[in-house]
């Protein structure tokens with residue numbers, strides 16, 4: 255019997271498993287899919303000889319995360335590859351805002367748009383240099399993150415601390431208006447903020463934009479050389495070297511609960527796997543509370559709150575193999591691995607408003623990845639492998655574009671949305687279409703079929719909006735990995751700090767399990783000592 259069972263071999267499940275194995279626990283990870291990795295997988299998705307990242311691709315969070323750094327995955331085969339231009343935001347007028355890992359280049363890019371904007375970025379980034387390490391520590395600390403918060407407070411003079419706190423209440427549009435006079439800074443901040451399902455006008459989009467742009471500056475937007483699957487391979491190789499096991503094709507259908515404690519799981523087909531010390535679930539919160547744990551063990555209040563749980567937007571992703579690099583009109587965009595495709599802040603607001611009102615965006619905002627500037631091992635010489643994703647609403651009430659899409663995602667609709675995505679790229683890179691060799695399209699249902707956590711194509715395990723952050727994630731009052739069932743911990747992106755490959759959720763859950771086990775052992779030891787003392791005293795009394 256293992257000490258711990260981990261349900262799901264996504265990055266959070268694997269970080270948790272590694273942490274427990276480091277503490278000497280025996281760990282078995284049970285994964286439903288035929289291969290591990292969750293949303294961190296790669297393979298020849300489109301065409302033999304071309305390696306695509308099936309889901310996540312760029313790992314600034316992983317490269318900077320203390321939870322991942324601690325694992326020293328480089329010793330297990332992980333190699334980061336970086337393009338010097340981390341992210342580019344080209345526009346139809348031929349201009350292109352960029353963040354380079356060289357601060358002077360970023361400053362220069364912004365200065366070309368408006369005098370003073372480069373210096374404004376230098377100041378915003380200086381703030382990150384002072385507190386960024388503590389911000390990242392907050393991401394991997396269970397709530398409340400007392401120590402990193404205290405360190406932030408002591409790193410800054412009171413006035414600057416208040417300004418930082420105020421940034422938490424800002425939309426990214428306002429931050430850009432207050433900071434820059436030209437459009438480039440706003441494009442960069444908002445393009446990054448909208449990796450989460452936030453409108454440029456609402457908090458905490460300013461913080462999201464600042465954190466991601468600062469990470470782009472600090473560590474770049476690295477990829478895992480050879481494919482994102484290598485990151486998963488490193489996590490698994492490390493786990494196995496410490497005796498951990500990973501079993502694929504094992505869907506957990508039930509968490510076994512006895513006297514309010516999780517004692518194991520049942521796998522599809524009826525096999526029971528018991529766990530001596532803990533069960534950790536790398537599954538989305540609604541699956542855990544509605545489908546896996548018996549209703550009476552969860553309780554009415556939690557089930558009621560889970561009824562209000564909100565997933566982040568649905569997603570459509572297109573992967574291409576190409577006969578050559580994408581011919582961006584802006585030369586700067588050719589050097590970047592990550593491109594944001596959106597004319598300007600107005601388009602981002604329109605895109606977000608269409609999503610909020612249930613319409614499929616007419617001109618979708620794209621996050622696009624291209625590998626020739628960063629990892630040429632992925633394709634034959636002179637060729638290119640690339641992808642772009644955009645968001646669509648979960649409940650579709652209409653199509654803001656001309657195709658009458660209804661969210662059926664049949665062949666016609668899949669072709670139409672892929673065509674709309676390709677139009678957006680073609681506008682900035684004339685000739686792009688003629689380079690396409692083949693493509694693969696993930697729609698919301700096909701994303702979910704590859705990983706049930708990607709509910710209807712939701713990427714981040716739940717919305718990033720304020721009402722589901724921090725102590726409200728996944729539900730009010732359960733803002734930690736602990737659940738109402740003793741020895742059962744939620745370790746997926748549905749808990750703080752949410753989506754992204756940073757391992758923070760897995761780290762927090764493993765830590766919670768270890769702390770509880772230590773407390774239990776201490777209690778037993780103290781109880782044992784007290785009992786022994788009582789027996790000795792009774793003997794003395796005769």
Ligand SMILES: Cc1cc2nc3c(=O)[nH]c(=O)nc-3n(C[C@H](O)[C@H](O)[C@H](O)COP(=O)(O)OP(=O)(O)OC[C@H]3O[C@@H](n4cnc5c(N)ncnc54)[C@H](O)[C@@H]3O)c2cc1C
Pocket residue numbers: 261262263264265266267284285286287290291292293294308309310311312313314315316504505506507536537538541569571643704705706707708712713714715745746747748752753754755756759
């Ligand atoms: C298209 C896409 C692009 C993204 N881009 C990026 C990016 O570039 N950078 C970044 O940092 N993040 C990105 N993300 C987000 C990031 O990948 C996720 O936030 C992260 O993978 C969440 O990790 P996780 O371990 O919580 O869950 P997941 O990665 O979703 O893994 C969960 C695992 O649990 C398994 N599972 C679920 N239920 C069961 C069950 N009942 N029994 C057994 N197994 C089960 C699933 O099959 C899956 O393998 C992207 C996500 C997607 C989908």
